[in-house]
Amino acid sequence: MSAPVYRNPVLDADWSDPDVIRVGDDFYLTASSFHRVPGLPVLHSRDLVGWSFVGHALPRLVPEGDFVTPQLGGGVWAPALRHHDGLFWIFYPDPDRGIFVVTAPSPAGPWSDPWCIKPGRGLIDPCPLWATDGSAYLVHAWAKSRAGINNVLTGHRMRPDARELLDDGVVIIDGEGICTGLEGPKAYQRDGEFWILAPAGGVATGWQMAFRSKDFFGPYEHRIVLATGTTDVNGPHQGAWVTAPDDSDWFVHFQDRAARGRVVHVQPMRWDDDGWPVIGADGEPVRTHAIPVPGHALTAPATSDAFDGPAFGPQWTWQANPEPSWYEMLHPGLRLFLHEDPGDLRRLPTVLGQRLLAPSVVSVELRLSEDGPARAGITILGRGYAWLGLERTDEGSWLVCRATASPESEGVGGFDASAPAGPEHDLVPPVPCTSETVTLTVHIGSDTVCRLGEVSYTPAPGFWTGTTVGLFATGAGGHADFGPVRVESP
Structure with a gap:
């Protein structure tokens, strides 16, 4: 009997800039929510294919007074989700205010009030990394619309409790001469090497880069590890590397589909003889593949709502902080x-x-x-x-x-x-x-x-x-x- 297969996209709706982690046998996903309230949706899966709502990590946007009216395109941009020291952590950027952090003992909450670890305009796409030696780091990108610069990634040393950055930050990767529009970094450590997976080339037209170094602050080697190629999957990038319980590796990313939004794909991922990731089918997105963790019923985020409970369902959001x-x-x-x-x-x-x-x-x-x-x-x-x-x-x-x-x-x-x-x-x-x-x-x-x-x-x-x-x-x-x-x- 052939193995059960899935078909991309696994989330055929607007789950922009997804980040995914595994804790035990469970996968969790968060995504950009922009001006929608509540923000920072949290989804759960057992197989990376079927997903259901857990809730939201951000009940209201802060500072609250700034979001009493719709701030279209503002609010929560690309977040990073991590599990460390018994807590779930989400680092998220507000491109007009800075980088914020929320934590919770469970994906269902209760989530802490957000605190700002780095104030400033144009700071986007943050990702923390707690290294195996106990040190902690933060990497982020820049929005040219607010900061006047982009195509560079900045790194910091960070207190392990994420309450403070320990330096002024330095550029650890400069895209000049390598690519355009470098952003969305996700930081990892594997076999003593530091990895940053980051998209470049634009939301609808770009590709996925991989960078590796012996030191978090570089220098980094680089490769393109996922691109449209001969497929019709435009701009495949910005997502997460996650390992399944059987130690197989997967890459979860989005594809911009205009009015449909940024839909979510899952790609198989392996390592070549030189230790570089190979995503999809030799660097091109796959349309179908064997399910990462077979044996689970297919689920999907709720859409219909009878309005017969104590509150409306988690699929609903307001355009500003509600009253x-x-x-x-x-x-x-x-x-x-x-x-x-x-x-x-x-x-x-x-x-x-x-x-x-x-x-x-x-x-x-x-x-x-x-x-x-x-x-x-x-x-x-x-x-x-x-x-x-x-x-x-x-x-x-x-x-x-x-x-x-x-x-x-x-x-x-x-x-x-x-x-x-x-x-x-x-x-x-x-x-x-x-x-x-x-x-x-x-x-x-x-x-x-x-x-x-x-x-x-x-x-x-x-x-x-x-x-x-x-x-x-x-x-x-x-x-x-x-x-x-x-x-x-x-």
Whole structure:
């Protein structure tokens, strides 16, 4: 009998910049969450293929006052997850504030309040390393948009409790003459050698580098160990080396797929005769492979939600730090209290969203209270957005389907998060609605093209994120009640 196989991507949604560790027989993953709250999702797996939610390590973004409104593309960038000295550690960067650390005795928490180990702008992609001799180190990259430099990696000596850096830091790897866009370092130690695995060449177009040295501070040799090659997996990079219980090695990385987000692949990894890692099929991504740890039931992160528990599921996040007054659980059902309308759903903190899953059919029941002008519904939200739902005016209630263009202005990273979206326009004429409750349905194709009713909408990715599927309600007073959200195969 042939061994069971998996097919990449193993997480076909926006799990950006994944980092993975194994503790015992269990694998854990965290990822960038940017401006989404709660942040730092934590997933669990027994086989590196099926994943399920554990929770989040960051209930609120800090400093809290800075995140009362959506800070699109800001917040939590690429984190590093480690297990050391009986604790789980996550080092994460806020590119506008510095490098932060949280710890917990268990992946489910409770997680500590974050502390800043290195303040400053443009500090990104941190990773700690506790060496076998008891010393501790930190490596990080730089965001040119904030710091004016990139393509270099900086290293520090660190107190083992990660409460302080012990030096001013030095450049341990300079990408000049080697590559462009060097970032996302992950640090390891193997057989007395220090390894830094780091992507280069750009999110959608790059490749994976490996660097090795006898000393953490260098000098380092380098090789390209994973690239697109003859495959259709663009930019395969930025991830984690993890060893399974049978001592087989694996590399977990992402692929940028625009509106779908940064999806997660698992690659086999071996070592050549010169002691260098060989990832995938001789340095190219594999589409299918034998499951790393066979014998486990396939799982996937939750998507549907009946809203029948004490809180909504962990798949949901807000666009800013939430307040208790924003919602109420109806058991079953979810009530969103109407929030002042900023005229741009990207600026509405009370959008409750989850990652777009393609292909899928998303449906939800909606009832809008009778307390004045308001609108509520389901939105496909990125740099631009579309929404389907109810609008109540002085003339009555209407079933509407509207969209706005993505902003045309360009900024750092090829887009400008501060630019307003284009004005909303009707995709179809509004239809009078006399029913108290409506069912809203969005069909999301395998190409991520969305059908809202009878019209199609092609979503744009968000600001460093994939597209969000969200629920919202705006107005001067009252509420909107949402029934079960069902995310099903088409």
